[in-house]
Amino acid sequence: MTKEDFNFSYHVKVRYSEVDHQGIVYNSHYLEYADETAVAYLKEINFDLLEYSKKHKGDFHAVKTTLEYFNALGPEEEIDVYIKVGRIGNSSLTFHIEIYSNKTNELTTKCELIWVYVNQETRKSEKLPEELINKIKKFQSIEK
Numbered sequence: 001m002t003k004e005d006f007n008f009s010y011h012v013k014v015r016y017s018e019v020d021h022q023g024i025v026y027n028s029h030y031l032e033y034a035d036e037t038a039v040a041y042l043k044e045i046n047f048d049l050l051e052y053s054k055k056h057k058g059d060f061h062a063v064k065t066t067l068e069y070f071n072a073l074g075p076e077e078e079i080d081v082y083i084k085v086g087r088i089g090n091s092s093l094t095f096h097i098e099i100y101s102n103k104t105n106e107l108t109t110k111c112e113l114i115w116v117y118v119n120q121e122t123r124k125s126e127k128l129p130e131e132l133i134n135k136i137k138k139f140q141s142i143e144k
Contacts, residue, residue, distance in 0.1 A: 006082035024072035060115035
């Protein structure tokens with residue numbers, strides 16, 4: 001994919017505490033960038049996850065994440081995290097995420113993040129909220 005394949009990005013500045021003794025971002029922080037960006041994406045499409053979760057007793061659980069690293073990121077580097085929903089399942093969303101360095105404009109990391117919508121009382125998966133599906137389809141111009 002290229003940046004043009006996405007219609008949302010989230011800007012992040014690498015913090016000193018995210019860098020390990022090798023002088024690069026420690027691997028677990030890439031998952032934080034992905035998760036923060038997914039939540040920002042929901043805000044962008046006007047889906048208030050916190051409010052919806054309180055009202056309907058449902059929330060998302062990350063069930064699978066994959067990361068592919070191409071270039072390391074360093075301290076105080078500024079990045080843009082691009083995201084789109086690649087698949088809408090019955091109870092799941094699959095996000096495709098790419099992280100680009102602003103310094104080099106190069107792709108540094110690809111991520112796939114799968115969230116499952118779960119009833120917080122029963123801890124069982126549930127059908128995705130129709131409201132959310134409709135907002136994603138409208139935002140990404142998906143016709144089905």
